[in-house]
Amino acid sequence: MEPADGLVPIMYSEEYSDAMSYFRAIVTENEKSARVLELTEHIIRLNPAHYTVWQYRFSTLLHLESDLLAELSLMNEFASQNLKSYQVWHHRLTLLTHLNPDLALLKKEIAFIHESLIPDAKNYHTWSYLHWVYTRFSSLGEEMGGNRFAEKDWEAERGWCDGMLDSDGVIGKQEGDEGEDVLVNGDGRNNSAWGWRWYLMVSREGVRGKTDVQAEIDYTLKQIEQIPHNASAWNYLRGLHTHFAIPFSQTFPQLETYTSTTETRAKPVPFAIEWESDALAQTGSEEEVKRAAGLLLDLADKWDVMRRTYWRYRRNELLKQVRPSKASANVEQAEKRTATVTA
Amino acid sequence: MQSTSSRQSTFKRNAHVAYFRRCLQAMPSKATEGDGNRMTLGYFCVGGLDLLGYFEDVLEGGEDEAKRKTRDSWIEWVWEMQDPNGGFRGSSYMNTDKAGPSTSAATPSNPAHLPSTYTAILILGILRADLSRLNRRGLWEFVNSCQEPDGSYATLPLSATPHRPKPSFESDARMVYCASVIRDWIRFSGLELSEQERRADEVAVEKTRKWIAACQTWEGGFGGRPGLEAQGGTTYCCVTAASLLGSTSFDSESASRWLSQRQVSDGEGGFQGRPGKDEDVCYSFWCGAAMRVLTGQSMFDVSANSQALLGAQSPIGGFGKAAGEFPDPFHSYLALAALAMNEETLINESESGSGSMILDLQPLDPVWNVTRNTRAYLESALARL
Known part of the structure; x- marks a missing residue:
């Protein structure tokens, strides 16, 4: 049944080949019985990426x-072994949709997800x-005449997210190499948790337009103080300023310290120099824009040499604002380059 | 980890050719998880060989008999995966006809698969297959049958997955990229559509453009779906799909800034997929190609990147996700694709053409993710349909 010369034939185990033969027979007969559940579980344990089998199951x-709840419990075991498999999460999500969960079940599900993130x-x-x-169940809640998640539930989620980003705090326990309990700390560099914070504090239904922006800025400044080279925190700060149209110069006084060296910091933080440059450029005055361009050149030549091509590009883009004639020539060049790539 | 000792690693060309050829002949049983995606595994292998110039003798007419037979049998296998109604399946594992090659129509449990359709047509192009068997009307219908109401695309036709959650977890930027390339091919093939169909297509494309724009996050990169964290692979998919669909309604400056930050400065020139994550060779391609599509320039320290990639070569050929890791076709192909892009940049930048190591890889088209030669072949073969 396998064309002999197909690409990348896989040397299946006999167990898998046999199980797949049964599966093909079952699909041909369109059988849907208890033994199909046994067989599909068997195959999925051998190949959790098998979307056809998941679907048939x-x-x-x-x-x-x-009992879909029993199936969900079975998935707890699967998920912990196959965190990177799309199919396991997909099946779980399909189950949850069909279960039409109440708040208690949703909270259990969320607790399970939180736990899965510890290791x-x-x-x-x-x-x-x-x-x-x-997103799915909070918006459904509105259709059903009220939010499924109360404000205190959102508050609890934020508390959990704070913990995930707290490098000094413990988020849970994990099994070590010799079966011992190892404490797992939060991590201020966890970019996923920053993204989650953005969702909780800025973009989700119910919070849009109500963000305490200054509190968010202060929180992020504290994180930067702890880890000055934390790309996630700097991006978050930029995101806040851009999203809420706050001039970069407004927060620069608290960031200026990172543009210089200290006893413990041999080089300035490139993110801070970039910030200063953006703050200057935003003023729009020719003199400030030229200073901003100079800082980008410092990044290219001294502080972030690996990205020199990018910083020079940024500098050229910026100087177009003060040298319009040269600017149009550059645009033409850039257009030519784009044309070659997309041609 | 052995990368630090090998600042000047030599390019193991022959080992890479042997690696891809071995994979094409047989994958070990622990590759069983790839069973549903054999087409895509196959694409990484023949795509890797294409970058290495392995099929050049086909173009020059000097291919030997054994090699031609193998190539023909691969082409035949790919055609067998074409669903008579359009699109390609990812694997023959559901073929139930023992008597011979299966040309039976897909059963509801064996539908054509969007990423496999994208990789099947690339394989046919790489192997210089005659495309007259391509059901392009069916291809168009298949792509449309995968579109979600929100503008994204599912891996399978929506009618084949009645129980799927909405929105589906897998209807993401990867599928939008595949669908956008396939739409580009349909355009090259000159498929005639009625006025009504054309209008419906334009509505479908506009929905996708909006969906892509919604994937851009506060960070500047693009997530797999609206609201998800930005990531190198999904940023490539979104930026490239946007360029194919003629969309500029996103913030390209913050996108290029986010991409520029992914080359790890305290590392050796490799890329990470997200801030705070370890380097992985596949992001040299995703981020490097996304930047080229977005700005038309490389922007990165390509020399350092190539050195880092060469340092990650497996002694038995191929690449794992980092030095010292076991190789797989996915990372092997993407590492070579990144090296090919870097080489082109280095050659263009250096006046004399000297100074950098000559890898002699075939130049890559970062949009379709295939060599420029194969792209040219596909363009003309599609236009002849």
């Missing part, structure tokens, strides 16, 4: 009117799933 579960705190699928659960 789900339609069998529905056909048999099986793998930056797992993209896990965070995506958390986002999905909140």
